[in-house]
Amino acid sequence: MGIKLYQEPQLEHPDMIASWPGIGNIGLIAVDVLRGQLEAEELGEIEPWDFFYPKKVKIRDGELKGMEFPASTFYFKRTVKRDVIVFLGEEQPSNDRGMYAEGKKAYQMANLVLDVAERFGCRRIYTSGAAVAPVHHTMTPRVWAVPNTETLISEIKTYRNTILMSQIEGRDGQGMITGLNGLLLGVARKRGIDAICLMGEIPIYLEGAPFAYPKASRAVLNVLSDALNIDIDGEQMNKFVERSERGINDLYEKLPAEIKEQLDRLKHIGHDEMKKPEPITEDDKQRILEDIDKLFKRGSKEG
Amino acid sequence: MNKQQPFQIYKKPSIHNGSLIVAWSEDAGALGSNVINYLTDKLGAQELAELDVSGFFSLRGVSVINDVAQFPQCKLYCCEQKNLVLLLSNPPQSNWYTFFKSILTIAENECHIKNLYTIGGMISLSPHTISAKLLATANCTDLKNSLQQYDLTRSMNYETPEEQRPTLSSYLIWLAQRRGIAAATLWSPVSFYLANTEDPRSCWRAIDFFNRLLALGVNTSDIAAKIADQDQRIAEIKQQMPEIGESIRKLEDNLGLDEEESEHLIKTMSALLRKR
Numbered sequence A: 001m002g003i004k005l006y007q008e009p010q011l012e013h014p015d016m017i018a019s020w021p022g023i024g025n026i027g028l029i030a031v032d033v034l035r036g037q038l039e040a041e042e043l044g045e046i047e048p049w050d051f052f053y054p055k056k057v058k059i060r061d062g063e064l065k066g067m068e069f070p071a072s073t074f075y076f077k078r079t080v081k082r083d084v085i086v087f088l089g090e091e092q093p094s095n096d097r098g099m100y101a102e103g104k105k106a107y108q109m110a111n112l113v114l115d116v117a118e119r120f121g122c123r124r125i126y127t128s129g130a131a132v133a134p135v136h137h138t139m140t141p142r143v144w145a146v147p148n149t150e151t152l153i154s155e156i157k158t159y160r161n162t163i164l165m166s167q168i169e170g171r172d173g174q175g176m177i178t179g180l181n182g183l184l185l186g187v188a189r190k191r192g193i194d195a196i197c198l199m200g201e202i203p204i205y206l207e208g209a210p211f212a213y214p215k216a217s218r219a220v221l222n223v224l225s226d227a228l229n230i231d232i233d234g235e236q237m238n239k240f241v242e243r244s245e246r247g248i249n250d251l252y253e254k255l256p257a258e259i260k261e262q263l264d265r266l267k268h269i270g271h272d273e274m275k276k277p278e279p280i281t282e283d284d285k286q287r288i289l290e291d292i293d294k295l296f297k298r299g300s301k302e303g
Numbered sequence B: 001m002n003k004q005q006p007f008q009i010y011k012k013p014s015i016h017n018g019s020l021i022v023a024w025s026e027d028a029g030a031l032g033s034n035v036i037n038y039l040t041d042k043l044g045a046q047e048l049a050e051l052d053v054s055g056f057f058s059l060r061g062v063s064v065i066n067d068v069a070q071f072p073q074c075k076l077y078c079c080e081q082k083n084l085v086l087l088l089s090n091p092p093q094s095n096w097y098t099f100f101k102s103i104l105t106i107a108e109n110e111c112h113i114k115n116l117y118t119i120g121g122m123i124s125l126s127p128h129t130i131s132a133k134l135l136a137t138a139n140c141t142d143l144k145n146s147l148q149q150y151d152l153t154r155s156m157n158y159e160t161p162e163e164q165r166p167t168l169s170s171y172l173i174w175l176a177q178r179r180g181i182a183a184a185t186l187w188s189p190v191s192f193y194l195a196n197t198e199d200p201r202s203c204w205r206a207i208d209f210f211n212r213l214l215a216l217g218v219n220t221s222d223i224a225a226k227i228a229d230q231d232q233r234i235a236e237i238k239q240q241m242p243e244i245g246e247s248i249r250k251l252e253d254n255l256g257l258d259e260e261e262s263e264h265l266i267k268t269m270s271a272l273l274r275k276r
Helices: A023-038 A103-119 A150-156 A180-190 A214-228 A235-253 A256-266 A282-302 B028-043 B098-108 B141-150 B168-179 B199-214 B219-241 B244-252 B259-274
Strands: A004-005 A016-017 A041-046 A056-060 A063-068 A073-077 A083-088 A124-133 A141-149 A162-164 A194-203 B007-009 B020-023 B046-051 B075-078 B085-089 B113-124 B135-138 B182-191
Touching: A004 A103, A016 A023, A016 A103, A016 A180, A016 A214, A023 A083, A023 A124, A023 A194, A023 A214, A023 A235, A023 B098, A041 A103, A056 A194, A056 B168, A063 B135, A083 A103, A083 B168, A103 A180, A124 A180, A124 A214, A141 A150, A141 A180, A141 A214, A141 B182, A150 A162, A150 A194, A180 A194, A180 A235, A194 A214, A214 A235, B007 B098, B020 B028, B020 B168, B028 B075, B028 B182, B028 B199, B046 B098, B085 B244, B098 B113, B098 B168, B113 B168, B135 B141, B135 B168, B141 B182, B168 B182, B182 B199, B199 B219, B219 B244, B219 B259, B244 B259
Parallel strands: A016 A083, A016 A124, A124 A194, A141 A162, B020 B085, B020 B113, B113 B182
Antiparallel strands: A004 A041, A041 A073, A056 A063, A073 A083, A141 A194, B007 B046, B046 B075, B075 B085, B135 B182
8 A cells, every 4th residue: 555656846835635526526626627727747646456446447359458446646736836736536445335435444545645745845735525505506606614723714714705614504613524525634634734625515406416516616616726826717617617507407497396496495595694594494305305316317317 | 364364274285386266155146156165065175264354344244145144254275186276255345455465365375376267157138048158358368378278258358337347356367467377257157037046057167167177077967967957947937937938938039028027037036946
């Protein structure tokens, strides 16, 4: 189990941005777009054997020619303003091949990522994921930010379109970030490295959708762009968001009128009004999620 | 037994350039268990080693099969006269890399294995009455060529589709390839409606292959008797339930079944063939 570095560049107190798959792949898409825009070079990888079951076998003319494993890759980029290391995990290591990492393997993976961060003298780690919220997909998603030390709170308050857990009614500053996008923060805290997790809001009714939600990724990317002081060309992401929005609208139109009516209520509570009681009861929410799940299943059969 | 070597070794076998046959106990038509148990019994193979399964199975509880509580196991048997080692295991649920590494380490260091073969059941849409061949994939050209003399399907092209994963057997022979051990996966077709019970024809196909490949000299007339017995029982079912006969005839004529027909065939065969 180890890290394989392809090169050892001299980096000046880089920031590390790490992400693994999660709900709507919000963080992963944001970080991957950032990597692409930076034209970051491959730096190294975490060897997959101890963490993952292979994802693809290649057989040619009756002979086994290759086995592909989920990749966990580091990239780097020196920019005028800041050096950056990007980490992208294609899967979270999990014993039962579930979506989220847990236990010993999750801890080992987090430590290996931080070993690379420390080796290159990283100043700070950013991770990214999803925040499931009672919002409508036509609204601009906000970014929930969770630091691993109190000293970062004042800085987070300067980020645009960003809120802390304590600013969300009913949470009282409490919450849970599932999987490695969250765990990395905790392990970084243990090792004395500053870290912030940025989570883009995804509507509750899209939580289980079998497609990405780039609108939230765009919101995260904008915050990262500010925090890292790196200019991002938004065109690629905007096109992705437009395509996704059209697809979601098509699906939305197919929802039963009663469900749509309830979901439409989410449009009328602006972010400033989120402190009001939720407009949809838990029973309603359950029924809505079941109906949407049915719609996705029907859609995938038809598709 | 320790973290590096989780096998408890009961005896040091005297084997050189031998062969290892690996099978999984949860397999279509119970093929893996049937092949290993049959060879172990016929060859008088002795227990050689057992793996400490605690690192590879969830052990959240026990599964119950046919009214009986089970516990996962991974055991090696050896038959020194035939230079043969047999491994039967439940499919590991986690830490696959360490699991396979442990198997290959004991196979190399303690058993001096030259070739490794996995055998498994492959669900087939063809009826049990149609003759079928074993499907082989080798991890090196030499072994692939040496298998040429056997009547196998050997020229498969395949890539794991999205949403699916490679089989444990493919993973094992890939790792064997990295360690320079010549290995092949062998798959014996099992008719889909026999996958929940047993398919003695499929078992015979596998045993007959190993018999020839490794010069085992095993008399397989008892499997022939099992095949005849199962044929007789299926004939009785067809007589009592003409729609079952009709479904099998359709498959023999290379016609597909609709979902309802397939489900009825599977349920009927599973229920009636398991009753004894």
